Amino acid sequence: MIEKYKQDICEIGRRMYARELVAANDGNISIKVEENKLLITPTMMSKGYMVEDDIILIDYEGNVLMGSKKPSSEYLLHTTVYKSRQDINAIVHAHPVTVSAFAICSRPVDMRYMPEAIMSLGVFPVAEYARPGTKELAQSIMPYINDHNGCILANHGAVSWAKDIYSAYYIMEQLEFYCKTSLIAEHMGNPKIIP
Numbered sequence: 421m422i423e424k425y426k427q428d429i430c431e432i433g434r435r436m437y438a439r440e441l442v443a444a445n446d447g448n449i450s451i452k453v454e455e456n457k458l459l460i461t462p463t464m465m466s467k468g469y470m471v472e473d474d475i476i477l478i479d480y481e482g483n484v485l486m487g488s489k490k491p492s493s494e495y496l497l498h499t500t501v502y503k504s505r506q507d508i509n510a511i512v513h514a515h516p517v518t519v520s521a522f523a524i525c526s527r528p529v530d531m532r533y534m535p536e537a538i539m540s541l542g543v544f545p546v547a548e549y550a551r552p553g554t555k556e557l558a559q560s561i562m563p564y565i566n567d568h569n570g571c572i573l574a575n576h577g578a579v580s581w582a583k584d585i586y587s588a589y590y591i592m593e594q595l596e597f598y599c600k601t602s603l604i605a606e607h608m609g610n611p612k613i614i615p
């Protein structure tokens with residue numbers, strides 16, 4: 421199963437990079453393998469070019485159990501979600517262009533423009549700013565873990581979580597689509613919310 425999960429992480433990494441949900445070495449992806457063990461992407465490596473051997477197995481304290489690379493400095497963001505939600509098995513953190521612009525403006529996403537957004541994304545709140553890679557960043561998302569599918573990280577990007585890696589990825593892809601569409605509609609002027 422671990423080998424299959426590593427393949428899935430590499431595949432999702434390629435999709436994120438190809439769809440401009442991350443630039444350069446940005447972003448990180450994880451899958452919970454069992455209680456207290458997760459596979460996570462390495463630090464300082466493009467998500468578009470990872471191979472299975474680059475993926476690292478760590479415990480919730482960040483100790484490396486398998487793999488030769490250094491795990492993402494953002495692992496606390498991932499373990500905080502896994503510790504709070506037993507039903508969550510995969511997490512995606514990305515810096516999609518439009519979502520990141522919403523993050524810079526600290527603007528929550530108004531889902532009332534399209535029915536699919538309400539159904540599949542739910543409310544996407546903005547977590548308070550904290551420096552990347554810190555305990556404070558992991559703490560900033562805590563108020564939103566139980567009742568949301570992810571959140572926007574102020575002045576940074578976004579994180580999404582789900583029962584499996586493809587679902588977590590699709591949330592991020594849809595969030596970017598929706599933010600981009602909302603922005604264009606608002607720019608065109610007078611967007612209508614669903615009656």
Ligand SMILES: [Zn+2]
Pocket residue numbers: 446447513514515552576577
């Ligand atoms: Zn980031």
